[in-house]
Amino acid sequence: MGEVVNVIVAVAVIVFIVRWATSGKDESSGPSPSSVLGFKPRNVTIEMVETVHNMFPDIPSDNIRYDLLRTGNVQQTTNTILERGFLPAPPPAYYTIYPRAVDQVPAANQPNAANVDATTSHAKSRAESLISRYNLQERVAVSSGISSATPEEACGKTVWEDSAEKREANLRERKARMILAARERLLAQQAGQASTSS
Structure with a gap:
């Protein structure tokens, strides 16, 4: 016993x-990254982050890495930027696992108004170059009133034309309307940001 x-x-x-x-x-x-972030992070390489950052230099690297951790796909992250115009900032818990990107440290030390002015001037130069690329300078002054329309309303209904030339002309017109509508929305957003900051 x-x-x-x-x-x-x-x-x-x-x-x-x-x-x-x-x-x-x-x-x-x-703690594990999946418990902190709330999802299982995908494998993200520096090349993936640099690829997206080279296409969209105004998007912070941390936002790009966080979205890539969720999606694991450069194309999907790029489509999100093109659809929304931005990527959401990562939550504070993200920085406990992944340290801040080096290019974000100087931006955090600058005043907020300077960042807004730099972003605004960069967006204006991009919009102007897009307008000059599609020769829409004369239509910029006439484009007021499109800003309240949704993207579907701005580019019009899609009608299948009989000839390739008509289809191409219709596509060019829809592109022009979409560019002008996006410009109007950007200007309205910038005016809203300027009024809230002052």
């Missing part, structure tokens, strides 16, 4: 030591 008690105590001590040793390793490694 005494030997059975000794074996049970020995097994209990061994189980306790094994649990204590394995739980200590888990606590020292910190």
